[in-house]
Amino acid sequence: MLFLAAFFFLTLTLGVTWYYQRSSPSRRPLPPGPTLLSAPWPENDIARTFHSWTKRYGSVVSVKIGFRTIIILGTRQAAQDLLERRGTIYSSRPSSIFMDRYLNKGLNPAFMPYGSQWRLHRRFYSTLLNVKASQTYRRLQDIGSRELVYELLTTNDFSDVFYRYTSDVMLSLVYGKGQNRDDADHRRLQQINEMATFILQNASFRTIILDLFPLLDKLPMKFMNWRQQAAQLHDLTREVYVECGNAALQGKSWNWIREIYERPEAKDAPWEDVCYSLGELYVAGIYTTKMVLENFVTTCVDHADAVRKAQDELDSVVGMERLPEFADMDRLPFVGAFISELVRWKPISSIGVPHAVIQDDEYMGFHIPKDATVIANQWGINMDESVFESPETFNPERYMEISDRHLSGFGFGRRACPGYHLAKASFFIVISRVLWAYRIEREVEVGDDPKGNSSSPGVAFTVRSLQHQEIISKGGKTSGYDVGETLEEIRPSKS
Numbered sequence: 297m298l299f300l301a302a303f304f305f306l307t308l309t310l311g312v313t314w315y316y317q318r319s320s321p322s323r324r325p326l327p328p329g330p331t332l333l334s335a336p337w338p339e340n341d342i343a344r345t346f347h348s349w350t351k352r353y354g355s356v357v358s359v360k361i362g363f364r365t366i367i368i369l370g371t372r373q374a375a376q377d378l379l380e381r382r383g384t385i386y387s388s389r390p391s392s393i394f395m396d397r398y399l400n401k402g403l404n405p406a407f408m409p410y411g412s413q414w415r416l417h418r419r420f421y422s423t424l425l426n427v428k429a430s431q432t433y434r435r436l437q438d439i440g441s442r443e444l445v446y447e448l449l450t451t452n453d454f455s456d457v458f459y460r461y462t463s464d465v466m467l468s469l470v471y472g473k474g475q476n477r478d479d480a481d482h483r484r485l486q487q488i489n490e491m492a493t494f495i496l497q498n499a500s501f502r503t504i505i506l507d508l509f510p511l512l513d514k515l516p517m518k519f520m521n522w523r524q525q526a527a528q529l530h531d532l533t534r535e536v537y538v539e540c541g542n543a544a545l546q547g548k549s550w551n552w553i554r555e556i557y558e559r560p561e562a563k564d565a566p567w568e569d570v571c572y573s574l575g576e577l578y579v580a581g582i583y584t585t586k587m588v589l590e591n592f593v594t595t596c597v598d599h600a601d602a603v604r605k606a607q608d609e610l611d612s613v614v615g616m617e618r619l620p621e622f623a624d625m626d627r628l629p630f631v632g633a634f635i636s637e638l639v640r641w642k643p644i645s646s647i648g649v650p651h652a653v654i655q656d657d658e659y660m661g662f663h664i665p666k667d668a669t670v671i672a673n674q675w676g677i678n679m680d681e682s683v684f685e686s687p688e689t690f691n692p693e694r695y696m697e698i699s700d701r702h703l704s705g706f707g708f709g710r711r712a713c714p715g716y717h718l719a720k721a722s723f724f725i726v727i728s729r730v731l732w733a734y735r736i737e738r739e740v741e742v743g744d745d746p747k748g749n750s751s752s753p754g755v756a757f758t759v760r761s762l763q764h765q766e767i768i769s770k771g772g773k774t775s776g777y778d779v780g781e782t783l784e785e786i787r788p789s790k791s
Contacts, residue, residue, distance in 0.1 A: 346676055397527075482613045542571075610731060632724070
């Protein structure tokens with residue numbers, strides 16, 4: 297153990313020294329920031345550490361670690377100036393040995409460098425997820441959210457209910473499979489995602505060290521066998537994505553796989569790569585939306601006043617005779633503000649996905665070197681006291697005053713989330729209906745579930761009245777629903 301520790305620190309010292317010696321001086325200095333000796337010990341949440349650096353050094357901070365220069369953007373203005381207004385040079389991704397050589401081998405568009413391949417896959421995503429297309433998918437979200445609200449009559453396991461909703465919507469759209477939760481393809485897709493999560497959780501810190509000190513990748517596999525596990529998982533993932541994609545082509549229903557296959561530009565990429573790209577979109581669509589919905593529930597438990605205001609608005613606008621609809625969206629400003637504040641207050645990725653700059657640049661009198669990793673500290677931006685009064689307080693009213701404030705949780709510039717419109721629609725229809733239907737409260741004792749569940753997350757959903765329950769029960773009866781017919785109705789040529 298002592299030998300390994302000594303080896304690590306020796307490598308660290310030599311790497312940093314070599315990097316400084318080889319770096320040619322710029323006419324302008326790097327942005328200010330901590331050094332290895334002056335930096336405070338990082339907090340558990342790296343976003344909080346970055347935020348403290350922003351307060352100390354300014355809106356643009358630099359730090360050199362190993363062979364990397366990292367630029368941290370701590371304000372919305374800086375993120376917009378660079379990642380949006382200079383998007384032509386700030387839209388790439390930093391290289392990652394773990395991702396590029398092992399886990400996705402350059403096939404996941406979310407981590408691709410900026411270039412022709414990424415632009416092609418982004419066009420695929422834009423075709424499927426633009427404003428007009430996303431509006432046609434609301435029929436699926438309507439049916440899925442009705443079933444979700446109905447399921448909460450008999451279970452408090454909201455995480456599982458949210459997963460079924462998001463997976464049903466994405467399985468229908470990507471593969472045309474409908475709501476068959478026992479489908480073999482669905483189970484295989486779920487299994488490989490669980491495997492990827494396990495590997496990432498167990499190797500996350502080591503993958504960072506690997507990127508900072510690439511020479512460590514020369515070590516035999518037995519020293520870091522998670523690299524081999526990741527490579528094997530990639531091969532399995534690609535196989536499953538291709539098999540599911542080919543099955544979708546043979547299915548009777550319209551789906552995203554078929555839509556892209558029939559487009560001429562699909563021939564500009566290997567079919568296996570297209571399947572991989574849409575498979576990753578399927579996984580991302582499930583878990584990012586699910587995480588926001590889970591945050592919604594835990595937020596409701598601790599902020600009863602905001603919940604009460606949202607329910608008062610719903611009662612006034614919607615009444616007790618029906619569920620909220622998409623048509624109510626503009627008439628429910630507080631519910632919309634509640635959702636915006638939720639995304640601001642609890643971003644699902646506190647520092648987002650890093651960008652990379654592809655050429656030397658200057659900003660605010662500082663030098664931004666080519667290939668620098670650029671991080672928009674989303675949590676820190678959302679906690680900017682010059683923009684948000686009492687930013688650590690959950691306060692939907694702030695979005696009643698200025699409704700068009702940018703939501704940094706969806707990213708910036710050309711790398712912003714392509715599923716923004718689809719996700720926001722899910723947030724609205726699920727959150728508005730759950731708020732309309734239930735009181736959401738913390739259970740007196742975790743595990744004491746009055747509905748008889750074997751395990752309880754510690755949150756109880758209690759229907760607001762017998763009249764609400766009657767509407768919920770009627771809305772949840774969708775057994776005659778035909779996903780194939782619905783998909784044919786929403787396909788682009790029909791819209």
